[in-house]
Each structure stands twice: as C-alpha cells, then as structure tokens.
Amino acid sequence: MNNEILAFGVIIVNYNSGELLAECVERLLRQNPVPDKVIIVDNASEDGSLALLPEYDNVYIVAVDENMGFAAANNIALSHLQNVDLVMTLNPDAFVQEGCLAALLSSAQKYPLFDSFACRMMKASNVLDGAGDSYHISGLVWRNQYGKVLQAKQMVEHGVFSPCAGAAVYRRKVFEEVGGFDESFFCYVEDIDLGYRLQLAGKQCMYIPGAVVEHIGSAISNKYPGFAVYHGHRNLVWTLFKNTPLILLLFMLPFHLIMTLTLLPVFVVRGQWRVYLRAKRDAFKDLPRVWAQRKSIQKMRRISLWRLLTLYNYRIFR
Known part of the structure; x- marks a missing residue:
C-alpha cells in the first residue's frame, strides 16, 4: 500500500x-x-x-x-x-x-x-x-x-x-x-x-x-423535458462509434440496431418518440466528425480485444 x-x-x-x-x-x-x-x-x-x-x-x-x-x-x-x-x-x-x-x-x-x-x-x-x-x-x-x-x-x-x-x-x-x-x-x-x-x-x-x-x-x-432523452440517446451512438475497435464495432452494430428499435415503442408510449428520433438523426448526421476522432483514440489502445470483450455487459435484462 x-x-x-x-x-x-x-x-x-x-x-x-x-x-x-x-x-x-x-x-x-x-x-x-x-x-x-x-x-x-x-x-x-x-x-x-x-x-x-x-x-x-x-x-x-x-x-x-x-x-x-x-x-x-x-x-x-x-x-x-x-x-x-x-x-x-x-x-x-x-x-x-x-x-x-x-x-x-x-x-x-x-x-x-x-x-x-x-x-x-x-x-x-x-x-x-x-x-x-x-x-x-x-x-x-x-x-x-x-x-x-x-x-x-x-x-x-x-x-x-x-x-x-x-x-x-x-x-x-x-x-x-x-x-x-x-x-x-x-x-x-x-x-x-x-x-x-x-x-x-x-x-x-x-x-x-x-x-x-x-x-x-x-x-x-x-426541469427540462426531453433533455435527458435527447442528449443521452444521441451520445450513446457517438460513444459506440468513437471508442469501439472496428472488428468489435461490426460485431456490436446489429445489437445496437436491435436495441434502438426495441426502445422506440417505449418512447412512443411515453410521448417522447419525436425527441428520441431527433437524437438518433443528429447522432448519425454528425458521425463523420465522430469517426475522425477514432484515429487518436484507437492509437492509445493498450488492452487486447479479448480483454475488452470481458468488460462489456451481456445480460438480456439488467
């Protein structure tokens, strides 16, 4: 110590x-x-x-x-x-x-x-x-x-x-x-x-x-309705694309799409589907900028892909 x-x-x-x-x-x-x-x-x-x-x-x-x-x-x-x-x-x-x-x-x-x-x-x-x-x-x-x-x-x-x-x-x-x-x-x-x-x-x-x-x-x-939904779900997309090594990103994208579509009815019921879709639209519109950040981030990677896989959560339910 x-x-x-x-x-x-x-x-x-x-x-x-x-x-x-x-x-x-x-x-x-x-x-x-x-x-x-x-x-x-x-x-x-x-x-x-x-x-x-x-x-x-x-x-x-x-x-x-x-x-x-x-x-x-x-x-x-x-x-x-x-x-x-x-x-x-x-x-x-x-x-x-x-x-x-x-x-x-x-x-x-x-x-x-x-x-x-x-x-x-x-x-x-x-x-x-x-x-x-x-x-x-x-x-x-x-x-x-x-x-x-x-x-x-x-x-x-x-x-x-x-x-x-x-x-x-x-x-x-x-x-x-x-x-x-x-x-x-x-x-x-x-x-x-x-x-x-x-x-x-x-x-x-x-x-x-x-x-x-x-x-x-x-x-x-x-106090600000829709604020958390918009920023949270836009930023989820950016986090995935910025940080995930390419081979793992290709593996994870189908799961990301399923998650995105599965959550849509939830926000329809809550009356927040417009802000949810706007978050996803804006996230993908800005992907070229986000993708450009990948180079320096991936250059600093010091852990193996296998080790990274062990850090993710795989549970179907929380």
Missing part, C-alpha cells in the same frame, strides 16, 4: 440547482479530511443558487457567461486543479456521507494500478442509485444495481467499467492524458465515454462501497 499523501480536489458543476448546491458543499466540507480545493463552475445560473452559498477558504467559484454543459465545465475546472493528485466530480444533488473522502483516498493508495473510482450511490437508506456503470454489448449503458435493495454482495470492492460522474474520482494525470470529457456531448454519457477511453488505455476503475453518496438524481435536468 502506498502511504503517499495525495492532494484531493473536487469539481461541482452548478446550473440552477437552488438550495441543493449549498447543502452539497456543506456536506463536503464536513469530511475528514476536507478536500484541498473545491472548484464550482457556474453555468450561468439564474436562480440565485450562488447567493445561498456561504464563503469558504478552499471553495472557488468560476462563473461562465453561458451554459457550457457538464463536460466542458468539468474540463474548465480541471485547469484550476493542477496541484492535486485526485479529482472528484460531484453533482450538486449528490451529498457525500461520513467517511466518503477518507475511503476514496485510502483506495487510491491501496490500488495504485486503478485510475478511477466509483462511489456507492444511494437513493435512500437501503436502496442503491448505482454501484459504478456498465457498458452493454448493444451500446446501452446503465448504473449497476440501480433501484436494488442493498445486499452484502454490493459491499465488496470490485472492478467496474466506469464510474458515474455524479460522484466519481479520477487520477488527474490520466484524466488529462486521455483528453478529459468530450465537450461535444454537453451532458449525459460523457462519463461512460471517458471511462471507455480510460479502459482502452489500460486504466481500470474500482468500485468503492465504503465511499457513500446520497444522490437525489436528475433533480435539475428533470
């Missing part, structure tokens, strides 16, 4: 999160140890949420003139965290529980070969909101164990595909090495996309059940 003291920075992206932001920061600064530095990037909020935030010595606000999205805002914040070893991305509606940061710091020292860490996210006292993220063979993604009652098997540390960026920790150096979040994604699936690139580069992710975060979930995006 490496006993080196690691500097810890936290990024919070705020956009009209109201009283949640102040609660998020207050819980964060109760931790022992406290973060060395907290950067809040405010995406041109109009709800006065910043005014509800007390002044703290180690909390810094970066205000931008427009809503740049989650991905770009995190990348901006990273430029203010050059002197830290670990970076945590934390949503304003995610509240760290006692001992969370200590568990993450301990794990980063305990697992030097792992470069990202997923928290145990909880919806309620005994209901999971997520235990790391999965990447399905069809290109669909989800948070592991979402909505499941907490059981002993979810209290075991193990490798996962990627962390949910609502409460994730990355080694800052490798975050920068793979290019950070893809800003064209704006919001949603950007964490899976980053996790995919990290896995391709041989950078693994560990789920840490002792790092507990209470997550309200979509507390902000739910």
Whole structure:
C-alpha cells in the first residue's frame, strides 16, 4: 500500500440547482479530511443558487457567461486543479456521507494500478442509485444495481467499467492524458465515454462501497423535458462509434440496431418518440466528425480485444 499523501480536489458543476448546491458543499466540507480545493463552475445560473452559498477558504467559484454543459465545465475546472493528485466530480444533488473522502483516498493508495473510482450511490437508506456503470454489448449503458435493495454482495470492492460522474474520482494525470470529457456531448454519457477511453488505455476503475453518496438524481435536468432523452440517446451512438475497435464495432452494430428499435415503442408510449428520433438523426448526421476522432483514440489502445470483450455487459435484462 502506498502511504503517499495525495492532494484531493473536487469539481461541482452548478446550473440552477437552488438550495441543493449549498447543502452539497456543506456536506463536503464536513469530511475528514476536507478536500484541498473545491472548484464550482457556474453555468450561468439564474436562480440565485450562488447567493445561498456561504464563503469558504478552499471553495472557488468560476462563473461562465453561458451554459457550457457538464463536460466542458468539468474540463474548465480541471485547469484550476493542477496541484492535486485526485479529482472528484460531484453533482450538486449528490451529498457525500461520513467517511466518503477518507475511503476514496485510502483506495487510491491501496490500488495504485486503478485510475478511477466509483462511489456507492444511494437513493435512500437501503436502496442503491448505482454501484459504478456498465457498458452493454448493444451500446446501452446503465448504473449497476440501480433501484436494488442493498445486499452484502454490493459491499465488496470490485472492478467496474466506469464510474458515474455524479460522484466519481479520477487520477488527474490520466484524466488529462486521455483528453478529459468530450465537450461535444454537453451532458449525459460523457462519463461512460471517458471511462471507455480510460479502459482502452489500460486504466481500470474500482468500485468503492465504503465511499457513500446520497444522490437525489436528475433533480435539475428533470426541469427540462426531453433533455435527458435527447442528449443521452444521441451520445450513446457517438460513444459506440468513437471508442469501439472496428472488428468489435461490426460485431456490436446489429445489437445496437436491435436495441434502438426495441426502445422506440417505449418512447412512443411515453410521448417522447419525436425527441428520441431527433437524437438518433443528429447522432448519425454528425458521425463523420465522430469517426475522425477514432484515429487518436484507437492509437492509445493498450488492452487486447479479448480483454475488452470481458468488460462489456451481456445480460438480456439488467
């Protein structure tokens, strides 16, 4: 175990999160140890949420003139965290529980070969909101164990595909090495996309059940109907085409098509089929740009195709 003291920075992206932001920061600064530095990037909020935030010595606000999205805002914040070893991305509606940061710091020292860490996210006292993220063979993604009652098997540390960026920790150096979040994604699936690139580069992710975060979930995006559907399902296409090695992409495309067609009736029932189809249309219209990104991504691949196949999820049902 490496006993080196690691500097810890936290990024919070705020956009009209109201009283949640102040609660998020207050819980964060109760931790022992406290973060060395907290950067809040405010995406041109109009709800006065910043005014509800007390002044703290180690909390810094970066205000931008427009809503740049989650991905770009995190990348901006990273430029203010050059002197830290670990970076945590934390949503304003995610509240760290006692001992969370200590568990993450301990794990980063305990697992030097792992470069990202997923928290145990909880919806309620005994209901999971997520235990790391999965990447399905069809290109669909989800948070592991979402909505499941907490059981002993979810209290075991193990490798996962990627962390949910609502409460994730990355080694800052490798975050920068793979290019950070893809800003064209704006919001949603950007964490899976980053996790995919990290896995391709041989950078693994560990789920840490002792790092507990209470997550309200979509507390902000739910205010904007269709937002999550559009960005999520557009970005699923981009993630698949950007990151998947060609031979595996050809293998996965039929499953991706089946998944896309299977979900269409679901969105018809929900009255969201127009935004769903628009997401797919826009995703494929922009594929030439996305395809051009593949060259540098595939050049950095350090794991075998066989190893990559073992990282995908093959279950028919979650």
